[in-house]
Structure formats: C-alpha cells, structure tokens
Amino acid sequence: MGTMNISLPDTLKAFVDEQVSQRGYGTSSEYVRELIRKDQDRLQLRSLLISGAESPPAAVADGNYFEGLRDKVRKAAGTTPKA
Template identity: 75%
Template sequence: MTTMNISLPDALKAFVDEQVSGRGYGTSSEYVRDLIRKDQDRQHLRTLLLDGAATPSGAKADAKYFDALRARVRDRS
C-alpha cells in the first residue's frame, strides 16, 4: 500500500476526527478510503446514467408493453 500525506485546515481535521470516532472508523485513513470508494461509485453511476441517456429510446413502456411482457413470462412457465 502506498502512503499519501495531505494537509488539512484545523476545522477539516476536526471534522475528520469526529467522523472517525462517531461513525466507527478505526483511523482517518479508513475514513478517507471510504470517501474515495464512494466517489468512485458515484462517478461510475453517473457514467452509466449519461450513457443510458445518450442511447436511442426503446419501445414505449406502456400498459400494452407490460401485458405482453407478462404473457411472455407466463408462456415460458
């Protein structure tokens, strides 16, 4: 594992310390790693949403569509 040192103003250091003690993290490093992982997840989700928004529209999902879908599922049983 690689080490990274960061500088924080006193107010942010106090906030991190509160989060560590109040939310069950063992160290400030665990807290920061968790924040980074959550940010990675958010960025991945954002990419998926933008990719989905950029794709052409598919079939209209109205009552007729869902009736046909239910019929296909019943026919497979």
C-alpha cells in the same frame, strides 16, 4: 499499498476526527478510503446515466412494460399478484 499525506485546515481535521469517532472507523485513513470509494461509485453511476440518456429508446415504457417487470419480479420471488 501506497501512502499519501495530506494537509487539512484545523476545522477539516476536527471534522474528520469527529466522523471517525462517531461512525466507527478505526482510523482517518479508513474514512478517507470510504469517501474515495463512494466518489468512484458516484462517477461510475453518472457515466452509466449519461450513456443511458444518450442512447436511443429500446422499448416503450408504458403500463404493459411495467406490469411485465412486476410479473418477472413476482416469478423470481415465487409470489402471485394481489387481486
């Protein structure tokens, strides 16, 4: 594992210390690692959304389409539709 040292203004350091204390992190490093992981997830999601927005439509998303999705979920969950 690599090491990185960062400098923070007192107000940001106090904020980090408060988050570590209030949110149950063992160290400020754990808190920063969690922030970095969340940022990676956000960037991956953004990339997927952009790819989806740039792709041509695959199917019409009408009432029948969504009812088909509901049926798949019901079958997977072993439930039946409500009357």
